[in-house]
Amino acid sequence: MNRLNLILAGFAALLLAVWLVKPAPPPPPPLISALQADAIRSLQLFSGAQGQAGVQLQRNDGHWHLIHPIQAPADDFMVGQILRIVQAPSSRQYASEELDRVKLKLEPPLWRVIFDQDEFLVGASAPLNRQRYVQHGDTIHLIPDFNPARLDGNYADLVSRRLLEDNEVVLRLRLEDELYHRTEQGWEDSQGRARPGIEALFARWQQAEAQWVVRPTQSDFAAVTRRAILHTDRRSIDYLISQVEPELRLIRPDWDVLYNLPGSASAELLTAPPPPSPAP
Numbered sequence: 001m002n003r004l005n006l007i008l009a010g011f012a013a014l015l016l017a018v019w020l021v022k023p024a025p026p027p028p029p030p031l032i033s034a035l036q037a038d039a040i041r042s043l044q045l046f047s048g049a050q051g052q053a054g055v056q057l058q059r060n061d062g063h064w065h066l067i068h069p070i071q072a073p074a075d076d077f078m079v080g081q082i083l084r085i086v087q088a089p090s091s092r093q094y095a096s097e098e099l100d101r102v103k104l105k106l107e108p109p110l111w112r113v114i115f116d117q118d119e120f121l122v123g124a125s126a127p128l129n130r131q132r133y134v135q136h137g138d139t140i141h142l143i144p145d146f147n148p149a150r151l152d153g154n155y156a157d158l159v160s161r162r163l164l165e166d167n168e169v170v171l172r173l174r175l176e177d178e179l180y181h182r183t184e185q186g187w188e189d190s191q192g193r194a195r196p197g198i199e200a201l202f203a204r205w206q207q208a209e210a211q212w213v214v215r216p217t218q219s220d221f222a223a224v225t226r227r228a229i230l231h232t233d234r235r236s237i238d239y240l241i242s243q244v245e246p247e248l249r250l251i252r253p254d255w256d257v258l259y260n261l262p263g264s265a266s267a268e269l270l271t272a273p274p275p276p277s278p279a280p
Helices: 002-021 076-087 198-209 218-222 264-270
Strands: 044-047 057-058 063-068 092-095 111-115 118-126 131-136 139-144 170-175 178-182 212-214 226-232 236-241 247-252 256-261
Touching: 044 076, 063 236, 111 226, 118 198, 170 198, 178 198, 198 264, 212 264, 218 247, 247 264, 256 264
Parallel strands: none
Antiparallel strands: 044 057, 044 111, 057 063, 092 139, 111 118, 118 131, 131 139, 170 178, 170 226, 212 256, 226 236, 236 247, 247 256
């Protein structure tokens, strides 16, 4: 029995020794930059060579806004995907003169991203290890690959999917030839008839959110047959109705964007409740 205990104790001591001498885990890879995404206040996106017109955004009151080529609220989540670049882990670092920058599509770059005053050049991907070449300063990094679609200059990808801004209040809505509006007594139509159900219709417009936003094509404009005009406490917005099924497509011509909403939104946003029946 004592011999068995000695064997077990020796085995335990061996395991402890192996555990004590096991190599420490490798340190995490360095980040591509010391920038903090939450501290960045401006963002510029350029496609291709220096000087080509790009997309510009600013952060105000905790939210991102497009300021060029249009002025519109941005989708904070989509912008956040771009901001991830500044804190991406860098698995390899090279001095810029070590590599063929032309071959890596860094001279000229495929895309340029400027976070405040810091410029990042985005080049080709390395498909075998799912990484991408990005130059920051005089160093070329290999970072995890990402979808560069947000960098391609198509600002519609970054426009907020909300049809109206937070806390924006609908005061009037014109559908077809009928105008519905808010009064001190409630909601009325053009004939001055009380329309109590319009409150819910206004609320649906204030809460509506598209599935995605794109730039409209000529065929989208050609398909327009009617429009919806909203008057809020801040502005007037004209939406061109390009399609109602199987999905609702609304064009906002002043921004040149098209909102794609589910087909159920057609009834929710474009159908007013009937007026109450007259009293007998």
